[in-house]
Amino acid sequence: MDGQGRFIRIDDPADPRIAEFTAMRDRDLAGRGDRFIAEGRVVLQALVDAQAGDARFVLEKILLLENRVEGTGDLLDHVEPGCPVYVAGRDVLDAAVGFAMHRGILAVGRHVPPASFDAFLSRLPDRALLVAACGISNHDNIGGIFRNAGVFGADGVVLDSSCCDPLYRKAIRVSVGAALRVPFCRAGSIAEMVRSLTLNGFEVIGLSPQGSQTLSAFEPGRRVALLAGTEGEGLPADILERLTTLRIEQAPGMDSLNVATASGIALWQAACRMGRV
Amino acid sequence: MDGQGRFIRIDDPADPRIAEFTAMRDRDLAGRGDRFIAEGRVVLQALVDAQAGDARFVLEKILLLENRVEGTGDLLDHVEPGCPVYVAGRDVLDAAVGFAMHRGILAVGRHVPPASFDAFLSRLPDRALLVAACGISNHDNIGGIFRNAGVFGADGVVLDSSCCDPLYRKAIRVSVGAALRVPFCRAGSIAEMVRSLTLNGFEVIGLSPQGSQTLSAFEPGRRVALLAGTEGEGLPADILERLTTLRIEQAPGMDSLNVATASGIALWQAACRMGRV
Structure with a gap:
């Protein structure tokens, strides 16, 4: 840790240098564009790791509660010197962020999406x-899907255009940071997604309570994409009939199962059968 | 449906006949004692079914938004005549319940716990x-565990004394009514629970990231209890070493996995291997 010179004191909740955090109140920032808020030590750690590992994320700024500075030193050692680290007292932080749910550790990250x-x-x-x-469309579910993808070592999550944002605050939190660890990409409509996956050698497997084969009997090939749809509607029939x-199996x-739980069961089975875990 | 005579009009949000619903605002009722609030059609259906099936639940009263009466008729046909059905307009219901989250269908149920x-x-x-x-301790997780127990046809859920209430509103909602469908029982401390299960011929299986066997290799016997602990701490070491x-398997x-997801994966595997699904 490079000493006190690293920290920039904030005494005014309206300081424009922390405006992104203030915007959390109105959810203006969260889930809009490619910028997002990371909260808490585990998630900031994931963001720091992700930034160090590849160019998928840029860590733009950090805002710490003053009493969290000491415990964050080892983490800040791996943050680039150009990233400002702001420090504020509890009153200023609560006033800026609007509630006392911030765990004292906040950051603004920017996602650099794949070119295509x-x-x-x-x-x-x-x-x-x-x-x-x-x-x-539910942030708990998208967060849960990423968490499971991380736990079972999936190579990525691909999202059709109607999925909600995995970098929305709650989704990141529920994912326990996996939304920042597991690579992901938007892929247009479901039909477009399936077409590209197939062209790239993926066996696209539709998970459905009406599926023609049982998960127990599933023998995955070299490239597998597990397609999971909404809980209410499930996957569109015209998509399923081609997959x-x-x-x-259930009683x-x-x-039906929750979609995140279903993804966990299918990922576990696929990862075991593919010799990945 | 036995006509308009069935319905009791409520025009005053402070009417003492609907006091239990008003108490939802302060969470006075929810999760205290054996009374609980059921919300929405799916959950009321589960309560009506559970009441008809065995003596685990008593349906004490129903409160409907006036525009939900017509669509609820088939369900009310199976409600005992002694159960009052109150009807109110939206203003009265919102004022009584305190927010607009009630889906227009509410009931008070009472759980009749097993004798021991x-x-x-x-x-x-x-x-x-x-x-x-x-x-x-998390209502999403306990609700998710019940949902999975229902989906995979488990015979019941047993809870140590430190588990939160599966009949808390959010837990019932997350369980999609399974908290009312799957029999459950409190069982004292973990050690007492394990002892009673063992004496009753159950193989008690501790789920743990440090488990000595893999789930893939699990060959269940005739009576299996899957022991799932908190996400943070996991199961106590002195319990695990005797089980x-x-x-x-994970990357x-x-x-670690979310505990509800872990229960889902283990239940699916056990149910498949036991020939139950």
Whole structure:
């Protein structure tokens, strides 16, 4: 840690240098454009790691509660010198952010999306496992899908255009930082996504309670994309009829699984069968 | 449906006949004692079914938004005549309940707990699958565990004394009504729970990232209880060392699974291997 010279004191909640954090109140920033808010030590760690590892993220600024400075030193050692680190007292931070939910550690990150979906796919290894998320509009669910993708070592998550933003604050939090660790890419409509995946050698597997094969009997090939749809509607019938479909065996007559849980079960099975875990 | 005579009009939000619903504002009722609030059509349906099926629940009263009456008729046909059905306009209902989140369908239910944990266990079939939840303090997670228990046809959920209430409003909602469909019982401390389960012929399986066997290799016997602990701490070491422990295979170095997701994966595998789904 390079001493006190690193820290920039903020005494005015309206200081324009921390305006992005103030905008959290209105959710102006969160989930809009490519900038996002990272909260808490685990998520900031993920952002610092992601920035060091590749060029997917830029860490733009950090805002710390003054009593969190000491415990954050080892993490700041890996933050580039050009990234400002602002420090404020509790009153200023609460007034700026608008509530006391910030855990004392905040950062603004910027996502640098892949140049295109094809560019994203071209960088994947020969043996690859993806989750393809379609129409997931709930931040808990998208966060849960990323968390599972991280736990089971998936190579990425691809999102159709109607999925919500995995970099929305709650989604990042629920993902326990995996939204910053697991590479992801937007991929247009479901049909466009399926077409590109297929052209890139992926077996696209539709997860559906009406799937024609059981997950237990699934024997994955070298490149697998697990397609998971919304909980209410599921995947569109015209998409499913062109795909291999798998059902996660369940007791008859019961309600369906939560989509994030379904992704976890299918990822675990695929990762085991592919010898990845 | 027995016509308009069934419905009792409420015009005053402070009417004492709907006081339990008004208490939702302060969470006085929700999760205290054995009474609970059921919200929405799916959950009321589960409560009506549960009441008809066995004596685990009593449906005490229903409160409907006036424009939901027509669509609820088929459900009310199965409600005992002694259960009052109150009807109110939107202004009265919003003022009584305190917010506009009630979906227009509310009920007060009462849980009739088993006489004892042993009494609960004695009623289970010879081949049985349980989830044993320990220290789950998050309502999303307890709701998710019940949802998974329902989907995979578990015979019940047993809860140590430190688990939160599965009949808390949010837990019921997240469970999609499974908290009312899947039998459950409190079981004292974890050690007491494990002892009773073992005495009743259950193989108690501790789910842990440090488990000695893999879930893939798990060959369940006739009676299985899957023990799931808190996400932060996990299961206590002195409990784990006396149990068969299973780890859900995952990529090295990643964070752990969410506990509800872990329960879903383990339940699916157990239910498949036990020939239950």
